[in-house]
Amino acid sequence: MTDQTPAPVRRRRSLGFLTPDRIVDAAMEIMERDGAEALTFRRLGADLGVDHTAVLRHFRGKDDLLLALTHRLLVESLEGFAPSAEWRATLADLARRVRRACRAHPHAAALVAGRTARRDAEFAGADIVLGALLDAGLRGREAASCYRALVDITLAYSAFEATQLTLSDDAMAGDRGAWRRDYLALPPTATPTSPRSPPPGRRGRRGPVRGRPRTLPRRRRTPRRPRRPRRPRLTAPRNVPHRRRRRRPARAEAAASQRPGGQGRCGAGSQVRISFIRATGAS
Numbered sequence: 001m002t003d004q005t006p007a008p009v010r011r012r013r014s015l016g017f018l019t020p021d022r023i024v025d026a027a028m029e030i031m032e033r034d035g036a037e038a039l040t041f042r043r044l045g046a047d048l049g050v051d052h053t054a055v056l057r058h059f060r061g062k063d064d065l066l067l068a069l070t071h072r073l074l075v076e077s078l079e080g081f082a083p084s085a086e087w088r089a090t091l092a093d094l095a096r097r098v099r100r101a102c103r104a105h106p107h108a109a110a111l112v113a114g115r116t117a118r119r120d121a122e123f124a125g126a127d128i129v130l131g132a133l134l135d136a137g138l139r140g141r142e143a144a145s146c147y148r149a150l151v152d153i154t155l156a157y158s159a160f161e162a163t164q165l166t167l168s169d170d171a172m173a174g175d176r177g178a179w180r181r182d183y184l185a186l187p188p189t190a191t192p193t194s195p196r197s198p199p200p201g202r203r204g205r206r207g208p209v210r211g212r213p214r215t216l217p218r219r220r221r222t223p224r225r226p227r228r229p230r231r232p233r234l235t236a237p238r239n240v241p242h243r244r245r246r247r248r249p250a251r252a253e254a255a256a257s258q259r260p261g262g263q264g265r266c267g268a269g270s271q272v273r274i275s276f277i278r279a280t281g282a283s
Contacts, residue, residue, distance in 0.1 A: 031107040070112040074121035076101040087132040095154045102158035106165035113159035
Protein backbone atom coordinates (compact mmCIF):
# COMPACT_ATOMS: atom_id res chain seq x y z
CA MET A 1 0.00 0.00 0.00
CA THR A 2 1.26 3.43 -0.89
CA ASP A 3 0.81 6.33 1.48
CA GLN A 4 -1.09 9.11 -0.20
CA THR A 5 -0.37 12.41 1.54
CA PRO A 6 -3.12 14.92 1.03
CA ALA A 7 -2.22 18.09 -0.90
CA PRO A 8 -1.94 21.18 1.26
CA VAL A 9 -5.04 23.23 1.15
CA ARG A 10 -4.40 26.85 0.33
CA ARG A 11 -6.32 28.93 2.75
CA ARG A 12 -7.56 32.31 1.80
CA ARG A 13 -7.31 35.08 4.30
CA SER A 14 -10.46 36.55 5.69
CA LEU A 15 -11.72 39.50 3.70
CA GLY A 16 -12.29 41.55 6.82
CA PHE A 17 -8.78 42.99 6.67
CA LEU A 18 -9.15 44.13 3.05
CA THR A 19 -9.84 47.88 2.94
CA PRO A 20 -9.38 50.48 0.21
CA ASP A 21 -6.40 51.97 2.08
CA ARG A 22 -4.76 48.55 2.31
CA ILE A 23 -5.24 48.02 -1.43
CA VAL A 24 -3.78 51.45 -2.24
CA ASP A 25 -0.76 50.71 -0.04
CA ALA A 26 -0.17 47.45 -1.89
CA ALA A 27 -0.55 49.19 -5.27
CA MET A 28 2.04 51.81 -4.25
CA GLU A 29 4.49 49.09 -3.21
CA ILE A 30 4.05 47.18 -6.49
CA MET A 31 4.65 50.25 -8.63
CA GLU A 32 7.65 51.49 -6.68
CA ARG A 33 9.20 48.04 -6.77
CA ASP A 34 8.39 46.79 -10.28
CA GLY A 35 7.11 49.83 -12.16
CA ALA A 36 3.68 51.06 -13.17
CA GLU A 37 3.30 48.33 -15.83
CA ALA A 38 3.25 45.64 -13.12
CA LEU A 39 0.11 47.01 -11.48
CA THR A 40 -2.76 44.60 -12.25
CA PHE A 41 -5.64 43.26 -10.19
CA ARG A 42 -4.23 39.74 -10.32
CA ARG A 43 -0.93 41.03 -8.98
CA LEU A 44 -2.76 42.90 -6.23
CA GLY A 45 -4.69 39.77 -5.28
CA ALA A 46 -1.51 37.69 -5.19
CA ASP A 47 0.33 40.19 -2.98
CA LEU A 48 -2.64 40.61 -0.65
CA GLY A 49 -3.35 36.85 -0.49
CA VAL A 50 -6.88 37.13 -1.84
CA ASP A 51 -8.62 36.51 -5.12
CA HIS A 52 -8.39 39.39 -7.55
CA THR A 53 -12.19 39.64 -7.62
CA ALA A 54 -12.09 40.69 -3.97
CA VAL A 55 -10.26 43.85 -4.99
CA LEU A 56 -13.05 44.68 -7.42
CA ARG A 57 -15.46 44.85 -4.50
CA HIS A 58 -13.76 48.08 -3.44
CA PHE A 59 -12.83 49.53 -6.84
CA ARG A 60 -14.99 49.36 -9.94
CA GLY A 61 -11.99 49.21 -12.25
CA LYS A 62 -8.38 50.25 -12.75
CA ASP A 63 -9.34 53.85 -13.45
CA ASP A 64 -11.05 54.04 -10.06
CA LEU A 65 -7.89 52.64 -8.49
CA LEU A 66 -5.76 55.30 -10.22
CA LEU A 67 -8.01 58.05 -8.85
CA ALA A 68 -7.48 56.58 -5.39
CA LEU A 69 -3.72 56.78 -5.95
CA THR A 70 -4.10 60.43 -6.95
CA HIS A 71 -6.03 61.06 -3.75
CA ARG A 72 -3.29 59.37 -1.73
CA LEU A 73 -0.61 61.70 -3.18
CA LEU A 74 -2.72 64.76 -2.31
CA VAL A 75 -3.36 63.46 1.21
CA GLU A 76 0.39 63.12 1.78
CA SER A 77 0.93 66.61 0.38
CA LEU A 78 -1.57 68.22 2.77
CA GLU A 79 -0.54 66.24 5.84
CA GLY A 80 0.40 68.73 8.57
CA PHE A 81 -0.11 71.74 6.29
CA ALA A 82 -1.32 75.05 7.74
CA PRO A 83 -1.87 78.18 5.61
CA SER A 84 0.47 81.07 6.32
CA ALA A 85 -0.55 84.64 7.01
CA GLU A 86 1.13 85.72 3.75
CA TRP A 87 -0.35 84.38 0.53
CA ARG A 88 3.00 83.92 -1.25
CA ALA A 89 4.32 81.71 1.55
CA THR A 90 1.13 79.64 1.44
CA LEU A 91 1.38 78.92 -2.28
CA ALA A 92 5.12 78.24 -2.15
CA ASP A 93 4.79 75.81 0.78
CA LEU A 94 1.93 73.92 -0.86
CA ALA A 95 3.83 73.62 -4.17
CA ARG A 96 6.91 72.25 -2.38
CA ARG A 97 4.79 69.69 -0.56
CA VAL A 98 3.24 68.43 -3.80
CA ARG A 99 6.69 68.16 -5.37
CA ARG A 100 8.01 66.28 -2.34
CA ALA A 101 5.15 63.76 -2.45
CA CYS A 102 5.67 63.15 -6.18
CA ARG A 103 9.38 62.56 -5.67
CA ALA A 104 8.62 60.09 -2.87
CA HIS A 105 6.39 58.03 -5.20
CA PRO A 106 7.76 58.72 -8.71
CA HIS A 107 6.08 55.80 -10.50
CA ALA A 108 2.66 56.70 -9.13
CA ALA A 109 3.17 60.43 -9.74
CA ALA A 110 4.25 59.93 -13.35
CA LEU A 111 1.08 57.87 -13.91
CA VAL A 112 -1.58 59.96 -12.15
CA ALA A 113 -0.24 63.53 -11.86
CA GLY A 114 -2.56 64.74 -14.59
CA ARG A 115 -5.72 63.16 -13.16
CA THR A 116 -8.53 64.87 -11.24
CA ALA A 117 -9.25 62.93 -8.07
CA ARG A 118 -12.62 64.55 -7.24
CA ARG A 119 -12.15 63.71 -3.56
CA ASP A 120 -11.85 65.57 -0.25
CA ALA A 121 -8.10 66.19 -0.39
CA GLU A 122 -8.34 67.80 -3.81
CA PHE A 123 -11.26 69.99 -2.72
CA ALA A 124 -9.29 71.13 0.32
CA GLY A 125 -6.21 71.95 -1.77
CA ALA A 126 -8.29 73.95 -4.26
CA ASP A 127 -9.86 75.92 -1.41
CA ILE A 128 -6.41 76.74 0.01
CA VAL A 129 -5.07 77.99 -3.34
CA LEU A 130 -8.16 80.07 -4.12
CA GLY A 131 -8.09 81.58 -0.64
CA ALA A 132 -4.48 82.65 -1.13
CA LEU A 133 -5.31 84.20 -4.51
CA LEU A 134 -8.23 86.10 -2.99
CA ASP A 135 -5.87 87.43 -0.32
CA ALA A 136 -3.61 88.60 -3.15
CA GLY A 137 -6.44 90.77 -4.48
CA LEU A 138 -7.62 88.65 -7.40
CA ARG A 139 -11.31 88.16 -8.05
CA GLY A 140 -13.60 86.23 -10.33
CA ARG A 141 -12.33 84.92 -13.64
CA GLU A 142 -8.84 86.30 -13.02
CA ALA A 143 -8.49 84.30 -9.80
CA ALA A 144 -9.75 81.14 -11.52
CA SER A 145 -7.24 81.55 -14.38
CA CYS A 146 -4.34 82.05 -11.98
CA TYR A 147 -5.46 79.03 -9.97
CA ARG A 148 -5.40 76.84 -13.05
CA ALA A 149 -2.00 78.14 -14.13
CA LEU A 150 -0.40 77.58 -10.69
CA VAL A 151 -1.80 74.07 -10.27
CA ASP A 152 -0.89 72.99 -13.81
CA ILE A 153 2.69 74.28 -13.57
CA THR A 154 3.24 72.63 -10.18
CA LEU A 155 1.88 69.26 -11.26
CA ALA A 156 3.62 69.36 -14.64
CA TYR A 157 7.05 70.05 -13.16
CA SER A 158 6.53 67.47 -10.40
CA ALA A 159 5.49 64.85 -12.96
CA PHE A 160 8.52 65.73 -15.10
CA GLU A 161 10.87 65.14 -12.19
CA ALA A 162 9.04 61.96 -11.24
CA THR A 163 9.38 60.59 -14.77
CA GLN A 164 13.12 61.21 -14.67
CA LEU A 165 13.38 59.36 -11.36
CA THR A 166 11.73 56.30 -12.89
CA LEU A 167 14.52 55.92 -15.44
CA SER A 168 17.39 53.55 -14.92
CA ASP A 169 20.84 54.85 -14.06
CA ASP A 170 22.15 54.13 -17.56
CA ALA A 171 19.23 55.87 -19.24
CA MET A 172 19.53 58.93 -16.99
CA ALA A 173 23.30 59.15 -17.57
CA GLY A 174 22.74 58.88 -21.33
CA ASP A 175 20.20 61.70 -21.30
CA ARG A 176 22.46 63.96 -19.29
CA GLY A 177 25.50 63.20 -21.44
CA ALA A 178 23.59 63.93 -24.64
CA TRP A 179 23.81 67.66 -23.98
CA ARG A 180 27.60 67.54 -23.81
CA ARG A 181 28.23 64.87 -26.42
CA ASP A 182 25.54 64.33 -29.05
CA TYR A 183 24.46 67.93 -29.48
CA LEU A 184 28.00 69.21 -29.85
CA ALA A 185 28.77 66.55 -32.47
CA LEU A 186 26.09 67.82 -34.85
CA PRO A 187 27.33 69.67 -37.95
CA PRO A 188 26.80 73.44 -37.99
CA THR A 189 24.46 73.15 -40.96
CA ALA A 190 22.07 70.94 -38.99
CA THR A 191 21.69 73.28 -36.01
CA PRO A 192 22.94 76.74 -36.99
CA THR A 193 21.54 78.45 -33.88
CA SER A 194 22.76 76.01 -31.20
CA PRO A 195 25.71 77.07 -28.99
CA ARG A 196 28.90 75.17 -29.74
CA SER A 197 32.36 74.60 -28.31
CA PRO A 198 35.58 73.31 -29.90
CA PRO A 199 35.85 69.50 -30.37
CA PRO A 200 37.28 67.46 -27.44
CA GLY A 201 41.06 67.54 -27.25
CA ARG A 202 41.43 71.06 -28.64
CA ARG A 203 42.06 74.16 -26.65
CA GLY A 204 39.72 77.07 -26.75
CA ARG A 205 40.56 80.72 -26.44
CA ARG A 206 40.12 80.66 -22.68
CA GLY A 207 41.76 77.34 -21.87
CA PRO A 208 41.02 73.62 -22.27
CA VAL A 209 37.51 72.50 -23.10
CA ARG A 210 35.70 70.91 -20.17
CA GLY A 211 32.51 69.91 -21.92
CA ARG A 212 30.70 73.17 -21.40
CA PRO A 213 29.45 74.78 -24.61
CA ARG A 214 30.50 78.32 -25.37
CA THR A 215 28.17 80.94 -26.60
CA LEU A 216 28.33 81.89 -30.23
CA PRO A 217 30.23 85.08 -31.11
CA ARG A 218 28.16 87.98 -32.14
CA ARG A 219 27.59 88.38 -35.78
CA ARG A 220 29.25 91.35 -37.40
CA ARG A 221 26.79 93.48 -39.17
CA THR A 222 27.96 94.84 -42.48
CA PRO A 223 27.02 98.49 -43.01
CA ARG A 224 24.23 98.93 -45.44
CA ARG A 225 24.69 100.98 -48.53
CA PRO A 226 22.88 104.29 -48.51
CA ARG A 227 19.80 104.17 -50.56
CA ARG A 228 19.57 106.41 -53.57
CA PRO A 229 16.88 109.04 -53.35
CA ARG A 230 13.96 108.21 -55.51
CA ARG A 231 13.35 110.51 -58.41
CA PRO A 232 9.93 112.06 -58.54
CA ARG A 233 7.78 110.71 -61.29
CA LEU A 234 7.04 113.16 -64.06
CA THR A 235 3.36 112.74 -64.48
CA ALA A 236 0.94 115.15 -66.02
CA PRO A 237 -1.30 116.93 -63.52
CA ARG A 238 -4.80 115.69 -63.40
CA ASN A 239 -7.86 117.69 -64.43
CA VAL A 240 -5.84 120.06 -66.65
CA PRO A 241 -7.46 120.79 -70.04
CA HIS A 242 -5.35 120.26 -73.13
CA ARG A 243 -3.92 123.39 -74.74
CA ARG A 244 -5.40 124.27 -78.06
CA ARG A 245 -3.21 125.21 -80.97
CA ARG A 246 -3.34 128.95 -81.71
CA ARG A 247 -4.24 130.09 -85.16
CA ARG A 248 -1.80 132.24 -87.08
CA PRO A 249 -2.75 135.93 -87.40
CA ALA A 250 -3.25 137.57 -90.80
CA ARG A 251 0.10 139.42 -90.70
CA ALA A 252 1.99 136.16 -90.16
CA GLU A 253 0.29 134.63 -93.14
CA ALA A 254 1.12 137.70 -95.25
CA ALA A 255 4.78 137.54 -94.22
CA ALA A 256 4.90 133.87 -95.09
CA SER A 257 3.51 134.57 -98.56
CA GLN A 258 6.40 137.00 -99.32
CA ARG A 259 9.08 134.36 -98.89
CA PRO A 260 11.34 133.99 -101.94
CA GLY A 261 10.90 130.90 -104.06
CA GLY A 262 7.15 130.60 -104.21
CA GLN A 263 3.93 131.18 -102.45
CA GLY A 264 5.07 129.58 -99.23
CA ARG A 265 2.32 128.16 -97.15
CA CYS A 266 -0.31 130.51 -98.60
CA GLY A 267 -2.44 129.30 -101.47
CA ALA A 268 -3.86 131.17 -104.46
CA GLY A 269 -6.86 132.37 -102.52
CA SER A 270 -4.69 133.93 -99.86
CA GLN A 271 -2.68 135.94 -102.39
CA VAL A 272 -5.88 137.30 -103.91
CA ARG A 273 -6.94 138.53 -100.51
CA ILE A 274 -3.54 140.14 -99.89
CA SER A 275 -3.59 142.00 -103.22
CA PHE A 276 -7.10 143.23 -102.48
CA ILE A 277 -5.91 144.59 -99.08
CA ARG A 278 -3.02 146.45 -100.77
CA ALA A 279 -5.27 147.98 -103.41
CA THR A 280 -7.75 149.34 -100.91
CA GLY A 281 -4.98 150.68 -98.68
CA ALA A 282 -6.19 148.89 -95.55
CA SER A 283 -3.64 148.04 -92.93
